[in-house]
Amino acid sequence: MAELITDRHVVLVLRPFVRATTPLLDALRESDPLGLVRRVLGRSTDRDPDLAGADQTEVKGLESLLIPGTTAWHNMSVDDRDTWWVNRVGRFTVLMASIPGIGGALADRLPIQDTLATAGQGLVLSAIAAEHGADDPATRVRLIAHVLFARDITPEVAAGTADTRAAEDAATADMTTDLDESRAAHGGITPKAAAKTLWRFGRTLFALGDELDKRPQGRIYHRALGKLPILGAAGDYLGERSALKRAVKKGRKWLDTP
Numbered sequence: 001m002a003e004l005i006t007d008r009h010v011v012l013v014l015r016p017f018v019r020a021t022t023p024l025l026d027a028l029r030e031s032d033p034l035g036l037v038r039r040v041l042g043r044s045t046d047r048d049p050d051l052a053g054a055d056q057t058e059v060k061g062l063e064s065l066l067i068p069g070t071t072a073w074h075n076m077s078v079d080d081r082d083t084w085w086v087n088r089v090g091r092f093t094v095l096m097a098s099i100p101g102i103g104g105a106l107a108d109r110l111p112i113q114d115t116l117a118t119a120g121q122g123l124v125l126s127a128i129a130a131e132h133g134a135d136d137p138a139t140r141v142r143l144i145a146h147v148l149f150a151r152d153i154t155p156e157v158a159a160g161t162a163d164t165r166a167a168e169d170a171a172t173a174d175m176t177t178d179l180d181e182s183r184a185a186h187g188g189i190t191p192k193a194a195a196k197t198l199w200r201f202g203r204t205l206f207a208l209g210d211e212l213d214k215r216p217q218g219r220i221y222h223r224a225l226g227k228l229p230i231l232g233a234a235g236d237y238l239g240e241r242s243a244l245k246r247a248v249k250k251g252r253k254w255l256d257t258p
Contacts, residue, residue, distance in 0.1 A: 093120025115202030
């Protein structure tokens with residue numbers, strides 16, 4: 001008989017996961033094109049000396065880019081920002097999760113796809129939570145538990161306990177190791193570091209066992225296509241894209257419900 005997984009067990013896993021998503025999302029949110037946006041926008045009187053010879057028309061044009069940190073981003077609606085996270089970050093996480101599908105049905109016997117897909121859905125849910133003003137870890141834990149594991153965890157349980165904080169800190173630090181090393185070596189987050197971090201997220205969530213099966217899944221025809229060799233990757237990709245959109249829709253409904 002499988003061991004019963006309680007709400008407190010789910011919280012023990014999700015709290016460090018949620019905390020670890022924050023630096024990754026911050027890095028993605030602050031990754032300005034050519035390093036110019038954050039250095040230029042909002043500094044009309046004190047321009048960076050390195051940009052003295054820059055074409056100011058081109059600099060102003062950066063403000064219209066729909067990326068975090070620009071004027072256009074701040075003018076976007078919350079719904080549009082949610083869509084941005086699904087399309088930009090979601091495509092990356094879904095691609096990572098669908099790669100095992102190249103092996104067809106054989107890969108489905110392994111937990112790789114479920115763990116990566118669950119981690120990707122959790123990452124995007126954490127991102128849209130921030131866009132909806134839910135910055136505290138407890139609320140994000142409750143959101144992810146509701147959407148991915150069909151659990152309605154109370155705020156008190158989601159807040160965790162003082163006696164588990166040290167273990168939580170250690171687990172969070174472990175999941176962000178590659179991010180820290182990438183910043184130290186490259187001054188930012190590389191795609192390789194992001195991919196390795198997503199794998200660490202998935203490895204952490206694997207501790208929830210059969211709970212991973214409760215997450216939003218692709219349609220039945222996606223799963224059928226996913227069992228075919230070679231074509232399985234395409235089926236898994238389409239299925240995980242569909243599943244992510246369903247997860248986000250459910251998450252937005254939860255966030256918008258008083």
